[in-house]
Amino acid sequence: MSSYDLLVVGSGLFGAIIAHEARAEGKTVLVVEKRDHIGGNCYTEEVDGIHVHKYGAHIFRTSDKSIWEYVEQFCEFNNFVNSPVANYKGELYNMPFNMNTFHALWGVVTPDEARAKIEEQRVACENPRNLEEHVLSLVGRDVYEKLVKGYTEKQWGKPCTELPPSIMRRIPLRMIYDNNYFNDRYQGIPIGGYTAVLEKMLEGCEVRLSTDYLADKEALDALASQVVYTGTLDSYFDYRFGPLEYRSLRFEHERLDVENYQGVAVMNFNDRETPYTRIIEHKHFEFGTQPTTVISREYPQEWTVGIEPFYPMEDAENRARFERYRELAEGEEKVRFGGRLGEYRYYDMQDTVKSALAKYAAWFGGNGVR
Structure with a gap:
C-alpha cells in the first residue's frame, strides 16, 4: 500500500x-x-x-x-517596478531601451530624432548569419557596442559572431520616456x-x-x-x-555596513571586462530602510553535470x-x-x-x- x-x-x-x-x-x-x-x-x-x-x-x-x-x-x-540601469565603463543608461537611453547616448530629445539616429547607424543585412549582424541591422553600432555586445557575450560565453540571431529575435525600442522594464499590467x-x-x-x-x-x-x-x-x-x-x-550562474553575496550601495535594485554591467553581468541590491525590491545592505554579484559560468x-x-x-x-x-x-x-x-x-x-x-x- x-x-x-x-x-x-x-x-x-x-x-x-x-x-x-x-x-x-x-x-x-x-x-x-x-x-x-x-x-x-x-x-x-x-x-x-x-x-x-x-x-x-x-x-x-x-x-x-x-x-x-x-x-x-x-x-x-x-x-x-523593475527599472534597471546599464553601466558601460561608468556610463549609465536606463533600460529598457527608451528615450532616456537615447538621450544619454546621443542627446536626442524627440522620438523622430531617436529614430533618425538609429536609422543612420543601422548596418543593413538581409540574412544575418549571427547575432552581431542581426543586432547591427536592427539598432546600429552604439546600442550594440554599449548595451548588447559585452553583456550578451558574458551571458552565453561566446562572441556575438558565434551566437545565432535567434537569441535576440527582436529588440524593443520604446520611443517614450519610461524606464518600466516590463509591459505587464501586474x-x-x-x-x-x-x-x-x-x-x-x-x-x-x-x-x-x-x-x-x-x-x-x-x-x-x-x-x-x-x-x-x-x-x-x-x-x-x-x-x-x-x-x-545549459548555461549556469554563480552568485557572490555580500553584506555591507552601508545604507544604500548603488541606489537601484538591478544594475547591469555591459562591458566585456567586468566579470559579472549584474549586481543586485536586494533591499530595493521592498523599499528597505535598514542601516545595512546586501548585494549579490552574478557571474555567468559554463555548465557541467552537477552544477545548477x-x-x-x-x-x-x-x-x-x-x-x-x-x-x-x-x-x-x-x-x-x-x-x-x-x-x-x-x-x-x-x-x-x-x-x-x-x-x-x-x-x-x-x-x-x-
Whole structure:
C-alpha cells in the first residue's frame, strides 16, 4: 500500500503549486527536495530584515489577472517596478531601451530624432548569419557596442559572431520616456519574500529536505501512487542520449555596513571586462530602510553535470536530444514531468504558474485555478 497519493520531486514554484492543488483536493502529498531549503531558485533568505534573492532577481509580473489573483492567495504584493540601469565603463543608461537611453547616448530629445539616429547607424543585412549582424541591422553600432555586445557575450560565453540571431529575435525600442522594464499590467514583489509564499503553498504536505530522489528512486516511488518530477529530464534517464546543455550562474553575496550601495535594485554591467553581468541590491525590491545592505554579484559560468542549470541551450542539437528524452518520458506510466527543467524551457514565474495549473488539470482532472 502506498503511503501517499502523490510524490512531488522538487519544491520550486512548479512543484509547490502541484502539491498545493493536490492538497486542496484532499490528497496526501510528500515533497522531496535535494537542497537544504524549499523554493528552488525562488528561495529568499532573510538577512538584517532584507529578503535576499539567493539565486538571482525574481520579479513577479503578468498581464493575466487570474494568475496574479492565484498567487495573491499566498501573499500581498508591493508595487515594485523593475527599472534597471546599464553601466558601460561608468556610463549609465536606463533600460529598457527608451528615450532616456537615447538621450544619454546621443542627446536626442524627440522620438523622430531617436529614430533618425538609429536609422543612420543601422548596418543593413538581409540574412544575418549571427547575432552581431542581426543586432547591427536592427539598432546600429552604439546600442550594440554599449548595451548588447559585452553583456550578451558574458551571458552565453561566446562572441556575438558565434551566437545565432535567434537569441535576440527582436529588440524593443520604446520611443517614450519610461524606464518600466516590463509591459505587464501586474508587477511586484511578495511582501515578506518568496520563501513565505512557498511555505504557504506547501502547508499540509510532508516535506523532506536534503533528499536526492534519483539516489533512492525505487524506495521513494514505492511511497506514492503517482509522481510528479520537476528535475532535469536527462538525469532522470541517466543521460542515456547525453546531457542536455545549459548555461549556469554563480552568485557572490555580500553584506555591507552601508545604507544604500548603488541606489537601484538591478544594475547591469555591459562591458566585456567586468566579470559579472549584474549586481543586485536586494533591499530595493521592498523599499528597505535598514542601516545595512546586501548585494549579490552574478557571474555567468559554463555548465557541467552537477552544477545548477539555469538557461537551456535551445539550439537544434539540444532540442532534438530533448525530443528523444520526451518520448521516453511519455512512456512512463506513474511519473509525470514538468517545470523548467522537466520541460527544458526557460520559464518566467508567470509561465511556471500557468503551466503548473494547466498540467495539474490535465493530469489529475482539477479545475486548474483554485
